[in-house]
Amino acid sequence: MSEKVLNVGLLGFGTVGSSFAEVLAASGRMDIRITHVYNRGIERKKTHERAKFVPTGAVWTENVDDVLASPDIHLVVELMGGLDPIEGWLRTALNAGKHVVTANKQLIAYRGSDLFALAASKGVQLLYGAAVAGGVPVIPGMSQGLSGDKITRISGIVNGTCNFILSSMETGADYGEVLKKAQAAGYAEANPSADVDGFDARAKLCVLSRIALRAEINPDDVPAQTISHVSAIDFAYAKELGCTVRQVSRAQLDGEKVSARVGPMLVPTTSPIAWSHGTQNMVVTSGKFGGDVVFSGHGAGGHPTAVAVTSDVLAIAEGSAGVRLPAHKVQVSGDVLAPHYLRFIVKDSPGIVAAIAGALAKVGINIDSILQHRGHTGDRLPFVVTTEPCLSSTLEKAIADMTKMEFMVEPPQVMQILVVDDRDTD
Amino acid sequence: MSEKVLNVGLLGFGTVGSSFAEVLAASGRMDIRITHVYNRGIERKKTHERAKFVPTGAVWTENVDDVLASPDIHLVVELMGGLDPIEGWLRTALNAGKHVVTANKQLIAYRGSDLFALAASKGVQLLYGAAVAGGVPVIPGMSQGLSGDKITRISGIVNGTCNFILSSMETGADYGEVLKKAQAAGYAEANPSADVDGFDARAKLCVLSRIALRAEINPDDVPAQTISHVSAIDFAYAKELGCTVRQVSRAQLDGEKVSARVGPMLVPTTSPIAWSHGTQNMVVTSGKFGGDVVFSGHGAGGHPTAVAVTSDVLAIAEGSAGVRLPAHKVQVSGDVLAPHYLRFIVKDSPGIVAAIAGALAKVGINIDSILQHRGHTGDRLPFVVTTEPCLSSTLEKAIADMTKMEFMVEPPQVMQILVVDDRDTD
Numbered sequence: 001m002s003e004k005v006l007n008v009g010l011l012g013f014g015t016v017g018s019s020f021a022e023v024l025a026a027s028g029r030m031d032i033r034i035t036h037v038y039n040r041g042i043e044r045k046k047t048h049e050r051a052k053f054v055p056t057g058a059v060w061t062e063n064v065d066d067v068l069a070s071p072d073i074h075l076v077v078e079l080m081g082g083l084d085p086i087e088g089w090l091r092t093a094l095n096a097g098k099h100v101v102t103a104n105k106q107l108i109a110y111r112g113s114d115l116f117a118l119a120a121s122k123g124v125q126l127l128y129g130a131a132v133a134g135g136v137p138v139i140p141g142m143s144q145g146l147s148g149d150k151i152t153r154i155s156g157i158v159n160g161t162c163n164f165i166l167s168s169m170e171t172g173a174d175y176g177e178v179l180k181k182a183q184a185a186g187y188a189e190a191n192p193s194a195d196v197d198g199f200d201a202r203a204k205l206c207v208l209s210r211i212a213l214r215a216e217i218n219p220d221d222v223p224a225q226t227i228s229h230v231s232a233i234d235f236a237y238a239k240e241l242g243c244t245v246r247q248v249s250r251a252q253l254d255g256e257k258v259s260a261r262v263g264p265m266l267v268p269t270t271s272p273i274a275w276s277h278g279t280q281n282m283v284v285t286s287g288k289f290g291g292d293v294v295f296s297g298h299g300a301g302g303h304p305t306a307v308a309v310t311s312d313v314l315a316i317a318e319g320s321a322g323v324r325l326p327a328h329k330v331q332v333s334g335d336v337l338a339p340h341y342l343r344f345i346v347k348d349s350p351g352i353v354a355a356i357a358g359a360l361a362k363v364g365i366n367i368d369s370i371l372q373h374r375g376h377t378g379d380r381l382p383f384v385v386t387t388e389p390c391l392s393s394t395l396e397k398a399i400a401d402m403t404k405m406e407f408m409v410e411p412p413q414v415m416q417i418l419v420v421d422d423r424d425t426d
Numbered sequence: 427m428s429e430k431v432l433n434v435g436l437l438g439f440g441t442v443g444s445s446f447a448e449v450l451a452a453s454g455r456m457d458i459r460i461t462h463v464y465n466r467g468i469e470r471k472k473t474h475e476r477a478k479f480v481p482t483g484a485v486w487t488e489n490v491d492d493v494l495a496s497p498d499i500h501l502v503v504e505l506m507g508g509l510d511p512i513e514g515w516l517r518t519a520l521n522a523g524k525h526v527v528t529a530n531k532q533l534i535a536y537r538g539s540d541l542f543a544l545a546a547s548k549g550v551q552l553l554y555g556a557a558v559a560g561g562v563p564v565i566p567g568m569s570q571g572l573s574g575d576k577i578t579r580i581s582g583i584v585n586g587t588c589n590f591i592l593s594s595m596e597t598g599a600d601y602g603e604v605l606k607k608a609q610a611a612g613y614a615e616a617n618p619s620a621d622v623d624g625f626d627a628r629a630k631l632c633v634l635s636r637i638a639l640r641a642e643i644n645p646d647d648v649p650a651q652t653i654s655h656v657s658a659i660d661f662a663y664a665k666e667l668g669c670t671v672r673q674v675s676r677a678q679l680d681g682e683k684v685s686a687r688v689g690p691m692l693v694p695t696t697s698p699i700a701w702s703h704g705t706q707n708m709v710v711t712s713g714k715f716g717g718d719v720v721f722s723g724h725g726a727g728g729h730p731t732a733v734a735v736t737s738d739v740l741a742i743a744e745g746s747a748g749v750r751l752p753a754h755k756v757q758v759s760g761d762v763l764a765p766h767y768l769r770f771i772v773k774d775s776p777g778i779v780a781a782i783a784g785a786l787a788k789v790g791i792n793i794d795s796i797l798q799h800r801g802h803t804g805d806r807l808p809f810v811v812t813t814e815p816c817l818s819s820t821l822e823k824a825i826a827d828m829t830k831m832e833f834m835v836e837p838p839q840v841m842q843i844l845v846v847d848d849r850d851t852d
Contacts, residue, residue: 023574026715138571140570144569144741144746145564145567145734145737148732148734148739148740290729293561294722296722297720303715303716304717308716310575311570313574320748323741
C-alpha cells in the first residue's frame, strides 16, 4: 500500500467529519487522500472553516452513489450515525470491496456481527475504534493488547453527557439546572433521553462486550435505568458511604451467561470509575490473568473522535488487519448480585422503618445500614437503607411492596453499589 | 494462517515464560503450539508446576540452536531479557524468517530501530507489547489507536518497584524499611539500583517515546535521578503543597528536540499520575487533538506480562501486522522548564534564608513559597523552598552554590513539580 495512494470517500462533514479532514491532513501522509465528500447541503459545507483540509480537486456531492459506486475509492469513512440508511450504504461499500471505517455505535451494536462477516468474506477491513469512548483507544487496546486474557467483566463510563451531569451534581448542583447547562454547552441534546436514560451507553456496552467478553448481546436486552431521578440528596448520602454516583455501564460473564446493566450506581471514591470528571470516559476491564486495566480520556468531541478514525485509517493503510475475536450470541440477564442503595422520600409517621425492614425481610434481604440526615421536614423526609448483597430481581419484589406503602411520597430510588475487588494476580 | 499451525519456540521458562505457557493454553487456540522450550537447567524446568501447559511432545532443550535453527518454528518468543546474547539470537531468528515476540525493554530501547528494519526487510513481525507496563496495553493502544494524533508528551509510572516504595512512604514508612519489605516480597532485587536509580524506567521511556513521539532516544542520554534520597519529610511537605511524590518518567517534544527525565517528582493529587498505588503502572499521553489519555493497570508479574505476550502472538497468528510508525533520531535534553521543590537539611543559624534566596536571585529564579514545619531540632532542620518555573540547568547552578554553604548538612533534594494542564480539546 505504501507505493500507491489510498483514496478515501467521506460520508458526513459535520463536527467529526470535518475534524477528521483536519487530523488526517496533519498526519502529513501523502499516500492517503480524501477524494470524495458526501453531505446534505454540500454548498454550505464547502464554506466550512475546515473545508480547507480537504484536498483541492476532491468531489463534494449530495449523491451518495458518487461515493459508493466510485471504483476509485478504496475506503469509506462513515461519520453520520444511525442505522438507516447507513447500514445499506455500508453494505454496498463492503460488497464493492471497499474498506470501511465508522464511528457508528448503533450500527456496530445492532448489526456488527453480520457486517464483520460480510467484510471478512470480501477480504476487507471494517474498523470502528471511534464507536466507543472517542479518543480513548479502548477498542484497539483491547483487541490488540488484551486478546490473550480472559476478560470476565467490563465496567465503564461511556456517556460523557451523564458524567458531566453527575460529576457536576457531586458539587451540589441540581439535576435540572445541570441538564440545562449541559444543553447550553452543547453536551446534551434538546431531547436528552438517549443519554440520560442509558440507550446510548448500552449500545456502547454491547460493542465493548463483543470484544472483551466475546459475547453478542442485543442492546434492547440490557436493562437501562435513567439518571433523571438522582437527586442532590443521593450525593450527600453516597458521600457518607464513601461513594459518589455515576452512570455506569457494566457487563459480567458468568459461565455462558452475561449479566449487564446501565444506570446510576454508587461508586466508591477509591475506584478508578470515580476518577472521571466532566465529559471524560473511562473503561475498566477485569481479566483472569491481567487483573484490572483502566483506559481513560476524552470520550467525545470532534478532534478526539477524529483521532480514533484517523488511527483506523492509518492501520488500514499500513496493512494492519484487526485481530478478529470470535464472539457468540449469549443470553443476557439484568439480574445482579450486589449490595444496593435504597433512598426513600416519606411522610413521617410511626412504623416506617419497621415496614421497610419487614418488606426486605420477607424476601430474605439483610439490611446493612440505615442512614438519616437531620434538617428535613416531616412531609418529605429522605432516608436511606443499604442492603447486603442481594439479587436485584429479589429486591424488585420488595420495592414493589414498598412503593404501595401509604407513607411513600415518591417511588424509591434504587441503585446498585459497586464493590471494588481487583483480584490479586500472580 | 488459520488453516495451519503456528509453531512457537519459547526462550526462557522462568516466571513470565511459564505464565505465557499457561495463558496461551487457556486461550484454547489449537492452531498455536509451543514446540520448543529453551532454558538452562532444563531438567529442573520440566518439573515446574506450569510445565503441564507446554504441549506433550515439545522439545525441551539447553541448546538455543535447537530453537533458532529449527525450520519448523515460525515464531520465537523471547522472555529472558538483556542485550547479550539475546540480540544475536533474535537477529538469527529474524534472518531465518521467523516472527519474534519479546518482552525485552533493553533490547527494544537500545537496538529497536535496527531490529525493526531487519524484521521489515525479512517480511516478518517483531512485536514487544510486554516491554513496557506488562499487562497494560499501552504499546498496542498507542500504535493502533493513537497513531492519528500528534502526541507531544508522555508521562508515566513505569517502574512498579519504585511506585510500591513511594506509595508506601506516602503513609509514613521510611525508605530503607520499605525497600527491605519490597525485597522480601520479591518486588525489588537484592541490588535495587536498576529500579530505584531509574535505569529500568528510562529504557521503558525510550521504548514509549519511539511510538508516541516518533523519537529515537538513546536511554543513556536521559537523565535519571535516584529515588533513594526521598525522605518521609518530603511527603509531609508535598502533602502541604497538594502533591505526593512518584518516580515519573517523562518525555516532551518541543519542535525537533525532546526533553526527557526520570526521577522522583512532586505530583498534584488531582493528576491521574498520583492515582497509581502499589506496583501499578500508569502512562498518560498528551496529544494535540485527543488531549490526555490514561492507561493503567498491573505493570509487572508473570500473568499480566504473559497476557501482553500472548496478545502479540495472537495478533501475529491473525495476520495483524503492527502499524509501523516511522521514528527518527532526535537530540535529547534533560533540561526542563518547571517549578521545582528544594528541600534543605540545615544546621540552624542566622541568615540561611537570605543565603538561599540570594543564590536563587543570582541566577534569576523567583521563589514561590518557603515552608518550614515545627518540631525539628536545630542540628538537622528541614525546610523547603518552591520556585516559580525555571530551567533545571539554571537551577543546578544555584544548587551548586548552595551545596557549598556552611550550614548545609546534606546536599539539597531537588524535585520537579508536575503541573496538570490537560488542554481543552474541542
